[in-house]
Amino acid sequence: LEAKYWGAYAQTELGHGSNVRGLETQATFDAATDEFVIHSPTLSSMKWWPTGMYACTHAIVFCQLLLGDGSPSRGVFGFFVQLRDEHGDLMPGVEVGEIGPKVSAAECNIGYARFDRVRVPRSHLVAKHIKVSREGRFQAAPPKLSRYKYIGMMNIRVMLVRGASVACGKAATMAIRYSAVRRQGFLDSQAANALASGEAAILDYGVQQRRLFTALGAAYLLLWTGRAVVSQLKEIVARVEDGDDGAADALPEMHATCAGLKAHSTTWAAALVEDCRKCCGGMGYLRSSGLADLSTSYVGSVTAEGEAVVLALQTARFLIKSVAQARRGEAVAGATAYVSDAPLPPQDVARWGDRPGSSARIGALVALHRDRARRVALELADDFDAATASGLGFDAALNSVAVAGWHANECHCAYVMAKNAQSAMPAVVKDDAARAALATLLEFTLLQLVEEKGGDFAGATLDTSQMRAVRLATNELQALVRPDAVALCDSLGYSDAQLGHSTLGREDGQVYEAIYDAARRSPLNGTRMVGWDVLSPVVDMEFLRAGARTQRQGNHAPPAKL
Numbered sequence: 001l002e003a004k005y006w007g008a009y010a011q012t013e014l015g016h017g018s019n020v021r022g023l024e025t026q027a028t029f030d031a032a033t034d035e036f037v038i039h040s041p042t043l044s045s046m047k048w049w050p051t052g053m054y055a056c057t058h059a060i061v062f063c064q065l066l067l068g069d070g071s072p073s074r075g076v077f078g079f080f081v082q083l084r085d086e087h088g089d090l091m092p093g094v095e096v097g098e099i100g101p102k103v104s105a106a107e108c109n110i111g112y113a114r115f116d117r118v119r120v121p122r123s124h125l126v127a128k129h130i131k132v133s134r135e136g137r138f139q140a141a142p143p144k145l146s147r148y149k150y151i152g153m154m155n156i157r158v159m160l161v162r163g164a165s166v167a168c169g170k171a172a173t174m175a176i177r178y179s180a181v182r183r184q185g186f187l188d189s190q191a192a193n194a195l196a197s198g199e200a201a202i203l204d205y206g207v208q209q210r211r212l213f214t215a216l217g218a219a220y221l222l223l224w225t226g227r228a229v230v231s232q233l234k235e236i237v238a239r240v241e242d243g244d245d246g247a248a249d250a251l252p253e254m255h256a257t258c259a260g261l262k263a264h265s266t267t268w269a270a271a272l273v274e275d276c277r278k279c280c281g282g283m284g285y286l287r288s289s290g291l292a293d294l295s296t297s298y299v300g301s302v303t304a305e306g307e308a309v310v311l312a313l314q315t316a317r318f319l320i321k322s323v324a325q326a327r328r329g330e331a332v333a334g335a336t337a338y339v340s341d342a343p344l345p346p347q348d349v350a351r352w353g354d355r356p357g358s359s360a361r362i363g364a365l366v367a368l369h370r371d372r373a374r375r376v377a378l379e380l381a382d383d384f385d386a387a388t389a390s391g392l393g394f395d396a397a398l399n400s401v402a403v404a405g406w407h408a409n410e411c412h413c414a415y416v417m418a419k420n421a422q423s424a425m426p427a428v429v430k431d432d433a434a435r436a437a438l439a440t441l442l443e444f445t446l447l448q449l450v451e452e453k454g455g456d457f458a459g460a461t462l463d464t465s466q467m468r469a470v471r472l473a474t475n476e477l478q479a480l481v482r483p484d485a486v487a488l489c490d491s492l493g494y495s496d497a498q499l500g501h502s503t504l505g506r507e508d509g510q511v512y513e514a515i516y517d518a519a520r521r522s523p524l525n526g527t528r529m530v531g532w533d534v535l536s537p538v539v540d541m542e543f544l545r546a547g548a549r550t551q552r553q554g555n556h557a558p559p560a561k562l
């Protein structure tokens with residue numbers, strides 16, 4: 001391991017997380033010495049949450065940039081600050097600590113930091129497009145670049161969408177492999193000799209399939225979406241760098257969609273990972289399963305890098321804006337263009353075609369999700385307009401429709417994911433049989449979302465009889481996914497090591513051997529009970545001795561195969 005220095009990202013404070021503009025740490029320019037003075041003026045301004053900071057030598061510390069002339073803050077910017085010296089001791093004026101145990105025992109150190117008038121050179125302001133001159137004059141970024149500045153943030157959010165795919169993929173792999181091995185419940189419980197009928201693999205149970213195939217489908221859906229957004233971003237950046245300023249017009253929508261996708265994908269994945277854990281019954285409660293640790297370590301992603309609700313509401317604001325634009329007769333570009341669509345006519349599921357996973361059926365589902373996103377966005381905008389018309393200010397009006405806004409983001413993301421999967425999957429998967437299996441899984445995933453969120457479709461595009469048709473079709477599809485389920489997990493390509501040597505998810509299926517082996521490694525497991533010295537004084541020794549005289553090991557049955 002070699003490094004020039006280790007750095008932490010120190011933005012969040014004890015008193016402010018989501019409200020980045022409200023951060024209190026100050027960086028005040030001192031023209032006399034050409035330095036910034038980094039200072040934590042209050043307890044609540046202490047940096048709180050920077051990942052890995054305890055073991056870092058440096059941090060980018062986000063502060064209100066003050067020019068020291070009494071003028072208001074020029075905004076929040078990062079400053080490069082050294083935390084530790086060559087001996088690992090804290091630098092003068094710096095206090096760094098560890099915040100304590102978190103939900104996940106596997107979580108790395110997360111720190112706090114406080115700065116008492118720490119002076120750093122002017123050049124330690126980390127900003128490409130803004131400047132503070134030697135005389136202390138502030139030069140803002142050119143307006144054109146202000147939209148461009150979000151690209152770094154978007155890249156991180158797309159990484160988190162891909163992370164959500166990885167979490168779902170690993171959880172589904174572990175739980176589906178285990179469910180293919182685990183047998184529980186008689187094949188014919190009504191038979192005179194039920195024992196002789198044999199037991200069913202738990203993967204053959206309907207509810208188990210629904211839960212696990214949803215996680216598997218989500219893994220692929222999020223994988224394709226992550227890929228599609230990365231390539232869209234790359235294309236925009238390349239065009240902007242080639243001098244096509246107009247390409248940057250797509251950025252606000254991309255920014256809103258990336259925020260929404262981060263919120264939706266991490267929330268969805270956290271729920272699905274935990275559900276995969278529950279699907280393994282008691283074994284999923286064992287840490288050796290790998291699922292318990294995955295669930296507790298993954299859940300932090302919902303909050304880190306932008307709290308889910310706060311990001312979803314940013315997307316909701318963008319949707320409201322897009323609807324207003326469409327209503328003014330202006331063109332709406334990008335993924336929210338659906339706000340200008342005509343309503344989709346009522347659907348007849350039977351007419352989508354009878355080949356599972358066909359492009360006609362997937363196309364119909366993408367259209368259905370698109371129309372749901374449109375309708376829900378329009379309703380959100382109507383409610384928001386009514387709230388402002390009643391006299392509420394912008395923030396109060398937005399808050400009054402926040403629940404609808406959260407939901408509108410979910411609908412927007414479902415459509416974006418469906419659209420991205422529809423275009424990415426055929427391009428990426430060349431093998432016909434693999435494509436057919438994936439298309440079936442994709443159709444199942446999109447259709448089960450329709451079933452689960454039936455209320456959004458009922459009365460608009462699907463009537464009661466059509467909702468019943470959706471239910472039946474979803475059931476048929478999950479039965480079709482079943483034979484390929486393990487192979488679809490295998491093709492995600494997670495090695496046993498990447499699955500944390502999960503006892504349940506191992507590729508060779510030797511789950512019981514692995515569970516027993518892991519249990520045996522407990523330091524408690526010997527013949528003599530650990531703690532006997534302390535506990536034995538309260539036990540009736542005469543009773544134990546009498547029992548030991550009547551119980552023995554015999555040779556009636558053949559020895560167990562272990």
Ligand SMILES: Cc1cc2nc3c(=O)[nH]c(=O)nc-3n(C[C@H](O)[C@H](O)[C@H](O)COP(=O)(O)OP(=O)(O)OC[C@H]3O[C@@H](n4cnc5c(N)ncnc54)[C@H](O)[C@@H]3O)c2cc1C
Pocket residue numbers: 009010011012015016017018019048049050051110300301303304305306307308309310313
């Ligand atoms: C595992 C982990 C790692 C992290 N790593 C880092 C790191 O390396 N560096 C760093 O700087 N930070 C880090 N963070 C902090 C993280 O960025 C913040 O936790 C996050 O931004 C949310 O801020 P908060 O915790 O203050 O929550 P709050 O902002 O207080 O949110 C609490 C609740 O209030 C709601 N809420 C807040 N504002 C609004 C609003 N405007 N509208 C509606 N609802 C609202 C939220 O939805 C949430 O339910 C990490 C956090 C975690 C969990």
